Amino acid sequence: MMVESASETIRTTPSNQNGVSSLSSQSDGGGGREGGSNGDTNGEISPVDLLHLQQQQALQAARQFLLQQASGLNSPGSNEVKQSPVQVPVSMAMMSPQMITPQQMQQILSPPQLQALLQQQQALMLQQQLGSKQLAFQQQLIQMQQLQQQHILNLQRQGLVPLQPTATMQSLQQAMCPSDLQQLWKEVSGVQSSEDALKQAEGLDLSTNSSNSTSAFAKAASAHIPLHSLVNGQSHTPKRDSHEEHAGSHPLYGHGECKWPGCEALCEDMGQFIKHLNNEHALDDRSTAQCRVQMQVVQQLEIQVSHPVNGSNLSERDSEAYPEGLPHPPTSAATPITPLRQGPSVISSSSLHSHSHSHTHGVGPIRRRNSDKYCTPIASELAQNCEFYKNADVRPPFTYASLIRHAILESPDRQLTLNEIYNWFTRKFAYFRRNTATWKNAVRHNLSLHKCFVRVENVKGAVWTVDEVEYQKRRPPKMTGALAEVTSFHICAQSVISPPPLCVCVCRSPTLVKNMISGLGFGSLNASYQAALAESSLSLLNSPSLLTPPSAASLNMLHVGHDDVSSTVEQVNSNGSCSPTLSPQQYSHPVHVKEEPTEVEEDSRPVSLLAGVTHSLPLPSDERDLEEDLPTEELE
DNA sequence: AGCATCGTAAACACTC
DNA sequence: CGAGTGTTTACGATGC
Numbered sequence: 001m002m003v004e005s006a007s008e009t010i011r012t013t014p015s016n017q018n019g020v021s022s023l024s025s026q027s028d029g030g031g032g033r034e035g036g037s038n039g040d041t042n043g044e045i046s047p048v049d050l051l052h053l054q055q056q057q058a059l060q061a062a063r064q065f066l067l068q069q070a071s072g073l074n075s076p077g078s079n080e081v082k083q084s085p086v087q088v089p090v091s092m093a094m095m096s097p098q099m100i101t102p103q104q105m106q107q108i109l110s111p112p113q114l115q116a117l118l119q120q121q122q123a124l125m126l127q128q129q130l131g132s133k134q135l136a137f138q139q140q141l142i143q144m145q146q147l148q149q150q151h152i153l154n155l156q157r158q159g160l161v162p163l164q165p166t167a168t169m170q171s172l173q174q175a176m177c178p179s180d181l182q183q184l185w186k187e188v189s190g191v192q193s194s195e196d197a198l199k200q201a202e203g204l205d206l207s208t209n210s211s212n213s214t215s216a217f218a219k220a221a222s223a224h225i226p227l228h229s230l231v232n233g234q235s236h237t238p239k240r241d242s243h244e245e246h247a248g249s250h251p252l253y254g255h256g257e258c259k260w261p262g263c264e265a266l267c268e269d270m271g272q273f274i275k276h277l278n279n280e281h282a283l284d285d286r287s288t289a290q291c292r293v294q295m296q297v298v299q300q301l302e303i304q305v306s307h308p309v310n311g312s313n314l315s316e317r318d319s320e321a322y323p324e325g326l327p328h329p330p331t332s333a334a335t336p337i338t339p340l341r342q343g344p345s346v347i348s349s350s351s352l353h354s355h356s357h358s359h360t361h362g363v364g365p366i367r368r369r370n371s372d373k374y375c376t377p378i379a380s381e382l383a384q385n386c387e388f389y390k391n392a393d394v395r396p397p398f399t400y401a402s403l404i405r406h407a408i409l410e411s412p413d414r415q416l417t418l419n420e421i422y423n424w425f426t427r428k429f430a431y432f433r434r435n436t437a438t439w440k441n442a443v444r445h446n447l448s449l450h451k452c453f454v455r456v457e458n459v460k461g462a463v464w465t466v467d468e469v470e471y472q473k474r475r476p477p478k479m480t481g482a483l484a485e486v487t488s489f490h491i492c493a494q495s496v497i498s499p500p501p502l503c504v505c506v507c508r509s510p511t512l513v514k515n516m517i518s519g520l521g522f523g524s525l526n527a528s529y530q531a532a533l534a535e536s537s538l539s540l541l542n543s544p545s546l547l548t549p550p551s552a553a554s555l556n557m558l559h560v561g562h563d564d565v566s567s568t569v570e571q572v573n574s575n576g577s578c579s580p581t582l583s584p585q586q587y588s589h590p591v592h593v594k595e596e597p598t599e600v601e602e603d604s605r606p607v608s609l610l611a612g613v614t615h616s617l618p619l620p621s622d623e624r625d626l627e628e629d630l631p632t633e634e635l636e
Numbered sequence: 637a638g639c640a641t642c643g644t645a646a647a648c649a650c651t652c
Numbered sequence: 653c654g655a656g657t658g659t660t661t662a663c664g665a666t667g668c
Contacts, residue, residue, distance in 0.1 A: 419657095
């Protein structure tokens with residue numbers, strides 16, 4: 001089996017570079033500029049090669065760890081699992097289908113995704129005919145992909161094809177696209193997805209073999225081939241029979257003990273191990289978060305490898321999605337545009353919404369926990385799914401307070417009349433174009449109830465503003481839950497992309513990196529997991545390419561975020577520089593002070609990664625000022 | 637169980 | 653008077 005224990009894997013030296021190569025094999029000609037630096041022919045290793053090697057090593061370790069988790073979480077040994085002809089991708093595989101109830105699914109998927117899922121499922125119910133044909137087709141496809149892999153592998157060995165690690169992460173992200181969620185849903189609900197998979201397969205370019213523009217990995221992800229069959233480029237023939245595949249071994253089982261990172265529980269036999277796996281490592285927030293964190297790590301590593309210096313990885317789409325002067329969400333920087341995406345474009349922690357209310361009203365509630373518990377970056381979500389929410393009658397998974405705040409802060413003057421807030425709601429969300437009485441009442445209720453919303457008498461009448469201090473106060477004092485950790489690390493990882501020099505300076509110590517990770521709310525993650533993150537990050541952070549001046553984008557990443565919408569908006573003024581939100585007291589007009597029912601005494605939100613690390617360091621005065629000025633909420 | 641948060645509903649007051 | 657706005661209370665659901 002390719003999977004060793006987690007700690008071993010993390011420390012795996014890149015003796016088999018093929019692992020990276022095969023995963024990232026791609027010859028799109030778009031950015032393989034570093035492929036030529038392969039210096040293994042002359043025996044001399046240049047610094048560049050060393051760097052690359054180091055990066056690849058970190059990448060490999062992170063990737064393997066992720067894949068381990070994916071396969072481990074999949075609990076393939078469970079007899080209850082009836083393997084469908086189509087495998088779920090890694091992101092899906094990490095959610096043990098047999099353990100996911102529809103309720104859990106609702107919690108995992110955002111409402112838009114759910115809606116898309118359900119619609120697809122309904123359509124699918126009508127046609128379930130092509131099972132066997134599709135299976136054969138899939139197998140053919142797999143064979144072709146294996147050939148393709150081998151070929152690309154050979155080319156890479158000869159230095160003919162540059163490494164394209166980015167493709168891997170794109171694939172991972174593709175693997176998390178709504179269509180794949182649909183796939184998962186179908187599998188969970190026992191619906192054969194032959195039609196759908198066939199469509200996907202047809203989408204692949206079968207007319208070309210070795211050097212087309214789609215990586216084998218991406219194809220595999222699209223075709224739902226188990227990722228572990230691609231790892232290391234070894235030609236594991238994907239076995240369709242889960243029993244056959246997992247009868248005697250399991251990636252996370254070896255030498256009589258569970259190889260789950262940090263577990264090491266003794267299991268006499270496979271059955272016991274499976275039981276243990278299901279009991280101890282079942283899908284929950286934490287395991288999901290771990291996978292997501294790991295994916296973030298891999299993503300950042302891959303971004304780093306493929307975009308060593310410049311910040312040009314912000315797509316035009318991102319530019320369009322954000323108001324002038326507002327920072328772009330760090331997630332977008334690495335978010336590939338994939339045609340597979342139909343609904344919400346990004347599945348991040350922000351998409352892990354619980355939407356479990358089952359109200360009888362036409363208008364279901366916006367669950368606060370969605371944003372607070374999961375620290376949803378609403379700005380990011382909204383920006384990226386703007387069109388979706390605009391057109392789809394789907395309830396946004398954000399609290400009224402968050403939305404109102406976002407609306408206000410998005411406005412040029414950071415103040416809106418009630419009617420303008422209404423208009424914003426209806427303009428931005430198709431969902432709010434109906435049931436107006438309900439939500440408008442709720443909006444008014446929220447405006448009045450929350451002290452963070454301040455009514456200001458204006459010449460034109462009353463406008464509503466946001467008192468950011470108050471808003472922050474009412475935030476939960478402590479982020480709990482694994483997904484909060486993800487968000488924290490999200491920022492950590494993002495800051496890795498293009499951190500300011502001062503960040504790099506302190507991150508060269510693995511211990512420190514580890515401490516940073518723990519200090520950022522990763523304390524609940526086990527030691528080896530933290531070590532994995534730390535070490536993965538370290539390799540990256542040692543890269544000279546990180547020694548880039550702080551850019552606006554990188555500064556945006558320096559703060560651990562919280563939930564929602566305006567995390568992005570409020571701290572940045574129109575000229576792009578960061579500043580505290582205009583306090584209501586700055587208005588010359590009378591202000592109605594409200595008392596909020598409950599107040600959190602202390603703002604003990606996670607501090608920024610930078611702040612947590614750099615306080616002991618000399619900081620350029622201007623940067624220090626900037627840092628102090630910046631609220632500690634995530635700047636998306 | 638208790639608490640906090642949120643969404644919803646509704647009553648009420650005030651202004652235009 | 654009615655609509656819009658703003659405040660307040662109550663209640664149920666949910667999560668911790």
